[in-house]
Amino acid sequence: MSAATTAISSAEAYVKAPLLYKGKVRELYDLGEHYLIAVTDRISAFDWVLSPAVPDKGNVLNSLSKFWFERTASIQPNHMVHGDVDKLGDLITDREVMKDRFMVTRKAERIDIECVVRGYITGGGWRQYQQTGEVNGHKLPAGMRKNERFPQPIFTPAAKNDVGHDEDISIERMKELVGAELTEQLQEKSIRLYEFAHAICAERGIILADTKFEFGLIDGEIILIDEIFTPDSSRFWAQEKYELDIEIDGMDKEPVRTYLAGTGWDKNSEPDPLPLHVVEETSKRYRDIYNRLVQG
Template sequence: MNGDVLLTCPDLGLPLVHRGKVREMFDLGDRLLMVATDRLSAFDVVFPTGIPGKGRVLTELSVLWFRATESIVPNHVVTTSVAGLGLRPEHEALLAGRSVVVRRARRIDVECVVRGYLAGSGWKEYRQTGAVCGVKLPAGLSLNARLPEPIFTPALKNDVGHDENVTLDEVARRFGQETAFRLRDLSLALYRFAAERAERAGILLADTKLEFGWDGDRLILIDEAFTPDSSRYWPVERYRVGEPIDSLDKQPIRDWAEASGWNKEPPAPPLPPDRVAETAARYRSVLERLRPVLS
């Protein structure tokens, strides 16, 4: 395994608050240390093989987007430095570039999904109902068609298994109308900003998911922002309406898994080296394209 791959964190001498599919959260008192590992999940299952450099790509890209969008909504980032946390030198070196100290926030359990194009599960739902999460769309749209306007299609978060797509009305019923409308409006504003910046870099932001939390009575952006793990990125030169598009993310892994005969239940099988290398290259390419328009 490549020496840059961090599948699980070592014992940092800090209490582990949460272990997600990709990130691990450690207790710093009034703050948290968020570490992006190189783990990869597909079909809600974590694979035993990591993607070299993935955690560092996710961290740098998120931080660039957090900084670029601060005028739209504040976020949870305090610092990207791990100095002064009492870590051993070897742990500081291991975590550098893949860790962020963040504010504690009360997470709102809604995946704030924004779609600018008709793809993925949105396309499947549209074919069945003519709508996505209760948002009625024009008839006759094709796969990957650009929507007249970006739409907010939330989902209730589920840390085990699939998130549940719901309507804006259901979000309002659970979390209050004012919160639901703020989540929608902020998500759409962030998507429009990010889509415009990405297009400057030759990338189409087909859809994305965002997370928000409460810092006191202040709504802030948390978790990650516009990474290939949370966003569907298409190179402009590959964009086609009506046929599948090879996106700049873990699509090589999804394709291999679909063809492998694996039943999509744990445990996941080891990944072939060529698919690992191709996926790592795609993650790097997104960062390399976007860095100039975000720095």
């Protein structure tokens, strides 16, 4: 993928269908039986949408989701119907802007759980472990080191809250919320998908450290929705940067997080705009992960 010059912070000017929902990154348009999901270049951190948007981010997220939805369809059905711009006709006003940043999907009844799988102990999991020796109720061996691989990947769900942050929950709590049977099915599917992608990433010199999925129900069937194995939903590490005990420089919005951490921003008020060099470096990281994963 070569570099774009402008960022698209909203697709509203380009789609001629009713806008049903505007998330932090994606916009859902109503096509009757289906959604058109447009992926903008908006970037969020700590639940705030930052400015300005990051060129190519939406194209990368959408193209990676397409790549993985196609590859995982035989092991887990998903919501994608197609991502073919030629089938949109007059629904869009700019073919070039839209061609890589949308997907037509089935409409699902969302299950309000983020299905997180962790293969390595890092980030929030590492913080929990240091305080309690556990991660979302999984008791873990003593003496683990930061970034160490778990003997088996673990399932650490979070409840999606309407307001405020998603909340880490135990598997027992998830059973209370959505039932034991659905919990077990989602856990099994999530771990299987993680292992499948972990192996493909490894062939390309990338470690898939952790990831999250969203599922929904369509006519009682469990369907994978939203996005899959993108840098917004996953932590990717370049194999050559992998080391224990350090803070690994991830292949995603790390430049943004590092910048924000340096500004002393309190996370409770509108953050200052990002400087151009941070936006450019972030855009480059998104393109790099795409090129490395999809183009091998």
